[in-house]
Amino acid sequence: MKKFITLILVLSLVFTVVGCSAPKDTSSDNGQNAEDVDTGNNGDDNGADKKDKYKVYLITMDQMDQHWVTVDQGAKKAADELGNVDYQWLAPDVKDDAKQIESINNAIAGGADAILLAANGPDAVTATLKEADSEGIKIVYVDSPADFPAVQTLATDNEAAGKTAGEEMLNALKEKGITSGKIGVVSVNASTDSTVKREKGFRSAFEGTDFTILETQYAEGDAARSKDAAANFITEGVVGIFGGNEGSTVGIGNAIKEVGGEVIGVGFDKSDTILQLIDEGYLLATMAQNPDVMGYEGMKTAVNALEGKTVDKDVVDTGVSVLKKD
Amino acid sequence: MESNNSSKRFKRIFSKRGMGQVITVSIGLIMLIIVFGFLNPNFFSYRNISNLLRQIAPIILIGVGQSYVLITGNIDLSIGSVVGMSCMISATLMTKGMNPWLAVCISYISSIFIGILNGKLISKAKLPAFIATLGTMTIARGIAQIVNNNYNTDSIGAKAEGFRNFFYYGKTLGLYNTIWIALVMWLVFNFILSRTRTGRHIYAVGSNINAANLSGVNISSTITKAYLVSAVCSATVGLIITATSGMGTMDAGNGYELYAVASSVIGGVSTLGGQGILLGTIVGASIWGVLQNGLQFAGAPVAIRNIVIGIIVIISVLLDIVVRANKNVTKSKSKGKS
Numbered sequence: 112m113k114k115f116i117t118l119i120l121v122l123s124l125v126f127t128v129v130g131c132s133a134p135k136d137t138s139s140d141n142g143q144n145a146e147d148v149d150t151g152n153n154g155d156d157n158g159a160d161k162k163d164k165y166k167v168y169l170i171t172m173d174q175m176d177q178h179w180v181t182v183d184q185g186a187k188k189a190a191d192e193l194g195n196v197d198y199q200w201l202a203p204d205v206k207d208d209a210k211q212i213e214s215i216n217n218a219i220a221g222g223a224d225a226i227l228l229a230a231n232g233p234d235a236v237t238a239t240l241k242e243a244d245s246e247g248i249k250i251v252y253v254d255s256p257a258d259f260p261a262v263q264t265l266a267t268d269n270e271a272a273g274k275t276a277g278e279e280m281l282n283a284l285k286e287k288g289i290t291s292g293k294i295g296v297v298s299v300n301a302s303t304d305s306t307v308k309r310e311k312g313f314r315s316a317f318e319g320t321d322f323t324i325l326e327t328q329y330a331e332g333d334a335a336r337s338k339d340a341a342a343n344f345i346t347e348g349v350v351g352i353f354g355g356n357e358g359s360t361v362g363i364g365n366a367i368k369e370v371g372g373e374v375i376g377v378g379f380d381k382s383d384t385i386l387q388l389i390d391e392g393y394l395l396a397t398m399a400q401n402p403d404v405m406g407y408e409g410m411k412t413a414v415n416a417l418e419g420k421t422v423d424k425d426v427v428d429t430g431v432s433v434l435k436k437d
Numbered sequence: 438m439e440s441n442n443s444s445k446r447f448k449r450i451f452s453k454r455g456m457g458q459v460i461t462v463s464i465g466l467i468m469l470i471i472v473f474g475f476l477n478p479n480f481f482s483y484r485n486i487s488n489l490l491r492q493i494a495p496i497i498l499i500g501v502g503q504s505y506v507l508i509t510g511n512i513d514l515s516i517g518s519v520v521g522m523s524c525m526i527s528a529t530l531m532t533k534g535m536n537p538w539l540a541v542c543i544s545y546i547s548s549i550f551i552g553i554l555n556g557k558l559i560s561k562a563k564l565p566a567f568i569a570t571l572g573t574m575t576i577a578r579g580i581a582q583i584v585n586n587n588y589n590t591d592s593i594g595a596k597a598e599g600f601r602n603f604f605y606y607g608k609t610l611g612l613y614n615t616i617w618i619a620l621v622m623w624l625v626f627n628f629i630l631s632r633t634r635t636g637r638h639i640y641a642v643g644s645n646i647n648a649a650n651l652s653g654v655n656i657s658s659t660i661t662k663a664y665l666v667s668a669v670c671s672a673t674v675g676l677i678i679t680a681t682s683g684m685g686t687m688d689a690g691n692g693y694e695l696y697a698v699a700s701s702v703i704g705g706v707s708t709l710g711g712q713g714i715l716l717g718t719i720v721g722a723s724i725w726g727v728l729q730n731g732l733q734f735a736g737a738p739v740a741i742r743n744i745v746i747g748i749i750v751i752i753s754v755l756l757d758i759v760v761r762a763n764k765n766v767t768k769s770k771s772k773g774k775s
Contacts, residue, residue, distance in 0.1 A: 174587045175687050204582060205688070301740075326736045334682035335689065339492050343733045346485045347477075361682055369606060383591035384684045 164197040168218040169227040171202045178402050185406025208235035215239045225249040225413035230257035249416045253405040262416045265409045265427045267400045272431040273309035277316025279396050280351045280377045291321035295344030298355030299332045306355040337362020354378035364388035398431040458705030459717040473731030493726035494619035495674045500718040502667030503697035510643040510710025511566035513667045518577035520690025523675025525581040528685025531593040537600035552668025556661025582687045590685035604680035627715040643710030703753040
């Protein structure tokens with residue numbers, strides 16, 4: 112009997128948690144966790160939809176990064192301006208190929224006319240995209256493309272941006288009178304296309320100089336693990352450290368802060384914590400992408416394509432802004 | 438007569454609870470340290486040693502938690518998620534302007550709740566530990582995601598400077614506070630496990646749950662206590678991560694439960710229960726940390742590091758099995774003599 116009661120209590124607790132969390136999630140406009148809720152909603156929307164509105168979904172890698180929130184804001188802004196778009200953001204809770212495929216399937220099931228997609232990787236989602244394409248859904252890549260033809264790709268040219276980051280560091284080192292030494296790189300992992308390209312661009316900026324760039328340390332974007340890797344680099348006597356994404360940049364910034372800023376840190380992405388580290392003088396600069404432009408222009412491209420207008424450019428570089436202490 | 442008896446018991450405990458493996462693995466650790474010391478002149482620098490110890494400290498903490506649970510013959514898969522939950526709860530509350538120490542208390546309380554839930558689900562509702570903690574793992578990660586509405590938090594701000602120093606950046610007597618925290622918690626939990634009745638009950642439950650039950654050990658409260666220790670250790674690591682990054686990340690602690698199993702197992706804690714000592718967990722965690730640190734200095738790609746760590750985990754368990762098989766032989770022999 113006791114066991115039974117415990118079991119019931121626990122079950123009711125689980126349901127309460129689930130129950131509390133689900134509506135909160137849907138009310139906040141940052142995508143959904145529970146797939147059943149999604150498809151349920153979509154079915155309703157589909158019925159009510161009279162096809163005078165285009166149904167456009169944004170599918171990002173996850174819901175966590177401020178980056179995706181900004182893409183969403185850009186897309187929403189364009190959707191509001193256009194007025195003929197029924198827009199929704201769908202995203203897996205964590206970056207995971209299978210979960211992204213589910214999200215795309217949900218969008219197809221939800222009657223999408225167009226999908227704005229930030230693909231996790233070049234290959235994993237192509238089969239699902241083929242299916243979407245066969246249903247006549249227009250695909251526009253924002254942030255990172257997959258290996259499948261689409262209307263347009265709006266993304267940061269990550270290699271060029273990485274090179275810009277490298278040049279910023281090189282100039283700062285020259286100003287300090289440093290012309291040789293070791294440089295550390297902290298990044299996410301070896302399979303994320305965007306960060307791999309940033310790294311490549313960063314390295315290319317140092318070609319022909321006397322600097323040695325050490326083996327990249329991957330910390331999955333975890334700020335605490337990135338900090339450990341960066342602290343090890345500093346012990347090794349590096350003169351500069353590059354961070355490949357938000358978590359990595361926070362990590363290297365904190366490591367440099369701890370030793371009082373003797374090392375030059377250049378990172379990627381923009382967040383409250385990163386900007387604070389730049390203000391305090393521990394990070395030299397961060398390469399901020401323009402995710403709002405991706406979302407905004409991506410939405411316009413999608414609607415143009417749906418309205419049968421020609422889209423002239425295959426690839427649009429949305430550029431980076433170099434943010435420094437002013 | 439009595440002292441003779443107790444020294445015998447002392448010896449028996451030492452051999453029974455895997456001291457042999459701890460010694461073997463320690464030799465391995467020392468060899469690793471020597472090799473890395475040769476490869477990299479900075480390895481023994483004050484800065485690297487203090488950094489290295491601070492990198493090991495969180496692994497020791499989660500290792501202690503997992504060891505407690507493993508010794509009872511169970512497993513705790515919720516460790517990584519509780520780390521993330523504690524990190525996100527504390528960081529969110531701090532960004533909302535709450536006093537950091539109050540936020541710390543709330544993080545501990547919510548983690549303790551998960552610990553009790555784990556213990557009761559397993560001991561009272563008789564759920565397999567693997568399933569029960571798989572459930573709480575998902576729940577805790579969900580809580581980590583929802584507390585700040587599915588976003589990583591902003592910076593916890595200048596008000597939390599004291600908190601950040603206490604858990605990570607500050608030093609006491611030349612050593613980082615993180616190291617002291619791990620050391621003090623290890624001492625306390627080691628004392629409980631090796632010197633108190635609760636500790637003996639934990640071993641008893643892990644060795645033979647039916648025998649323990651028949652001899653009057655409160656199974657439910659013993660298992661719950663083990664999970665409580667695990668939750669408290671995980672919560673502490675979550676707070677350390679918040680202090681490190683100065684923000685809350687929903688992904689914090691991802692996969693830590695497996696690091697914890699690895700460091701326990703390398704240190705001679707048996708996944709079958711009833712065996713292992715926390716000294717082993719320190720050595721296991723140190724091997725893990727030294728490899729991470731040393732291989733980075735050696736310029737080895739992360740992939741190589743993962744492979745090496747995997748091999749070490751397998752070898753140490755193999756070692757344990759072989760040693761135990763031998764011991765059983767000698768045991769039955771000595772029994773025959775007496």
